[in-house]
Amino acid sequence: MRLIDTHTHLDFSDFDADRAEVLARSSALGVQRMVVLGVYQANWQRLWQLVEATDGLHAAFGLHPVYLDEHQPQHLAELRDWLGRLAGHRKLCAVGEFGLDYYLEALDRQRQQTLFEAQLGLAVDFELPALLHVRRAHAATIATLKRFRPPRAGIVHAFAGSYEEAREYIKLGFRLGLGGAATWPQANRLRKVVAQLPLESIVLETDAPDMAPAMHPNQRNSPEYLADICAELAALRGVTAEELAAASSRNADEVFGWN
Numbered sequence: 001m002r003l004i005d006t007h008t009h010l011d012f013s014d015f016d017a018d019r020a021e022v023l024a025r026s027s028a029l030g031v032q033r034m035v036v037l038g039v040y041q042a043n044w045q046r047l048w049q050l051v052e053a054t055d056g057l058h059a060a061f062g063l064h065p066v067y068l069d070e071h072q073p074q075h076l077a078e079l080r081d082w083l084g085r086l087a088g089h090r091k092l093c094a095v096g097e098f099g100l101d102y103y104l105e106a107l108d109r110q111r112q113q114t115l116f117e118a119q120l121g122l123a124v125d126f127e128l129p130a131l132l133h134v135r136r137a138h139a140a141t142i143a144t145l146k147r148f149r150p151p152r153a154g155i156v157h158a159f160a161g162s163y164e165e166a167r168e169y170i171k172l173g174f175r176l177g178l179g180g181a182a183t184w185p186q187a188n189r190l191r192k193v194v195a196q197l198p199l200e201s202i203v204l205e206t207d208a209p210d211m212a213p214a215m216h217p218n219q220r221n222s223p224e225y226l227a228d229i230c231a232e233l234a235a236l237r238g239v240t241a242e243e244l245a246a247a248s249s250r251n252a253d254e255v256f257g258w259n
Contacts, residue, residue, distance in 0.1 A: 001245045003230060004252040005034040005223045007097075007131065007157050007177055007205035010057070011047040014209040014220055023054065026223040030245070032056055033258070034223050037097040037131060039064035041075040044082060051091050058256070059086075060094035060131050062119060065101040065112045076118050083126045093256045094154065095123040096131025100144075103135040113140070120148045129255050130154035132174075138165040145172050155203055155255060158211065163193050170201045175251050177205040180213035180221060183232040195237055203255065204230055204248040 005026075015022055026034070036051055038044045038061040051059040061082050063071045079095075086092040098119040100112050123130040129152040134141045138161045153173030158181060159166065166176055181187055182194045204226060212221040213229050227241070234244040253259070 001030040001227065001230075001242055002249050003029075003031045003204065003226050003245050004249045005031055005206050005208070005226050006155055006203045006252050006255075007179070008034050008036055008208045008223055009039070009210070010034065010036050010208065010223070011043055011050050012209055019050075022222055022224060023056075026226070027056065029224055029227045031223050031226050032249075033058060033252075035060055035093060035131070035256075037094075038062055039097055040067045040070050041072075041078055042070075048086075048091075058091055058093040060092075060096040062096040062098040062131070063115055064097050064133060065099055065107060065115065066104065066133075068107050068111060068115070071115065076115075079119070080122060080125075083122060083128070087126060092128075094129040094131045095119055095126070096129075096154070097133050097157065098130070099133035099157075100137035100141050101133060101135045102137040102140070113144070116141075116144060117148070120144065120150060123150045123152065123154070124148060127152055132156050133158075134161075138162075138168075142168045142172070145169075145174075152257075153255070155205075157205065158207060160190050161193075163196055166193060166197060166201070170198065175203045175255055176201050177203050178233060179205040179207050179229055180211040180225075182236070183213040183215065183229055185214065191236055194233060199237075199239075199244075199247045200251060202244070202248055203252045204233075204245070 051057040157177040159176035208221040231241040
């Protein structure tokens with residue numbers, strides 16, 4: 001079974017003690033590629049060094065809305081420089097993680113919107129997919145995407161919206177990232193949406209070290225749990241784990257331009 005983890009934070013210090021072992025176990029379980037996403041300027045260099053040194057890892061760089069107060073105006077210019085310097089590199093696969101977070105009320109929405117639009121502009125300019133963080137902000141995100149229409153579209157990470165919102169993203173060419181959240185039995189609404197989504201719209205992810213699935217509660221999440229997530233979501237949809245893994249990997253290949 002071939003799996004792709006489309007959203008990880010393997011550069012985080014949570015993995016410093018056993019990163020090599022996690023990568024080896026994940027590979028043994030069929031996880032052939034993983035995307036590692038930058039979230040603020042200070043972690044881009046560390047992330048790139050990890051990705052360059054490790055087979056199967058790919059990098060995305062972005063300015064995450066949760067770290068809004070850490071982002072400086074010059075960081076956008078630096079992000080453009082990074083993307084320009086690495087343009088065409090086989091290890092660079094997207095702009096991300098960025099987007100809108102209305103769940104945390106202390107985050108200024110206008111500043112978020114300005115940063116969101118600037119990074120969408122970079123995705124358009126460099127013809128890269130956009131890997132989006134969206135929490136309780138689907139309407140604003142969809143409206144903005146309709147204005148920018150990034151040609152490579154991208155992925156809405158940890159999708160937890162309605163079926164109607166899913167359809168809007170799909171019409172814009174976006175795939176929907178599904179991970180641990182939908183494995184929890186109490187996530188009734190999300191599980192109903194996941195069961196209805198077209199197979200060609202789904203990509204699998206962990207968001208490791210966050211968002212651990214129900215079968216590994218209260219643990220550090222890890223790419224090695226992707227097979228368990230796949231099996232649970234496949235059962236929810238009434239298909240085999242192999243079918244879901246194949247479809248998700250095919251969809252991820254299309255998003256990132258991998259043969």
